Amino acid sequence: MVGANTPSPLPTSTPVPIKTSIGSVLGTSITSPSPTPTPKLPAIGGEEPVLTIALLGDSMIDTLGTGAPALQNALARYYPGRKFRIFNYGVGASHIEYALYRLTQDYDYDGQHYPSLISRKPDIIIIESFAYNNFGNTQEGIDRQWLNLGAITTTIREKLPNTKIILAAVPAPNSQNFASGAPGINLNVLDQQEKTKTIKIYLQNLVNFATSQKYPLANAYTPSLTAQDEGLPDLISETDHLHLSDLGLQFLSDTIASTLHDKKIIQ
Numbered sequence: 001m002v003g004a005n006t007p008s009p010l011p012t013s014t015p016v017p018i019k020t021s022i023g024s025v026l027g028t029s030i031t032s033p034s035p036t037p038t039p040k041l042p043a044i045g046g047e048e049p050v051l052t053i054a055l056l057g058d059s060m061i062d063t064l065g066t067g068a069p070a071l072q073n074a075l076a077r078y079y080p081g082r083k084f085r086i087f088n089y090g091v092g093a094s095h096i097e098y099a100l101y102r103l104t105q106d107y108d109y110d111g112q113h114y115p116s117l118i119s120r121k122p123d124i125i126i127i128e129s130f131a132y133n134n135f136g137n138t139q140e141g142i143d144r145q146w147l148n149l150g151a152i153t154t155t156i157r158e159k160l161p162n163t164k165i166i167l168a169a170v171p172a173p174n175s176q177n178f179a180s181g182a183p184g185i186n187l188n189v190l191d192q193q194e195k196t197k198t199i200k201i202y203l204q205n206l207v208n209f210a211t212s213q214k215y216p217l218a219n220a221y222t223p224s225l226t227a228q229d230e231g232l233p234d235l236i237s238e239t240d241h242l243h244l245s246d247l248g249l250q251f252l253s254d255t256i257a258s259t260l261h262d263k264k265i266i267q
Contacts, residue, residue: 057128061090074257131202171224172231
């Protein structure tokens with residue numbers, strides 16, 4: 001459990017220009033220098049071992065798909081020739097307390113059986129915010145997310161002391177048409193504004209937790225905000241206006257890969 005420094009809801013983050021190498025957003029050309037590949041040293045006694053990465057999240061991670069091909073492609077740009085195996089532990093419509101359960105317990109999802117994440121003994125675990133499946137805009141709910149982040153990271157450190165932990169903040173929602181087209185969801189304008197405001201509070205709470213507890217942060221949230229404090233539309237699905245578009249999945253994946261590279265998580 002984390003110490004007593006649980007946060008109060010914070011003011012909105014200051015938007016910063018988005019930096020990516022995957023095209024243009026809202027008519028603005030967006031470029032960044034190509035990643036400098038990590039030098040590949042000769043393997044001693046055979047090939048390098050396959051590095052395993054586990055992704056723990058809700059549907060924002062689940063939609064990366066089996067093996068997370070977008071992340072595989074992003075990692076290949078930063079680590080050419082290196083082999084990765086990615087376990088996708090994203091479960092749609094799940095909150096962070098169920099994520100804590102899935103660390104140590106087997107479960108079934110979408111017709112498949114998953115062993116506990118801990119039993120996989122991954123080299124790296126990336127923990128997503130679960131901001132889109134939150135506990136409501138109350139201090140109790142925000143603290144609940146914080147304390148569960150503390151419980152998850154503590155469990156990993158105790159059971160897998162050699163595993164590296166990364167936190168990931170996914171891109172922001174947009175209130176203009178939030179969840180329009182999502183099956184079973186019918187929100188009015190006020191509901192859309194309130195729900196996106198709450199999601200952004202939880203995303204910022206994860207950013208604050210990572211900073212406070214000194215965990216590396218793959219922050220796709222802050223650079224996804226427009227000057228109007230809305231999520232960039234090009235990063236959001238045009239089908240349900242809730243999950244990430246293909247560009248959004250690429251952007252999240254590149255943010256994760258660049259964080260692993262820039263923070264020298266992978267040597």
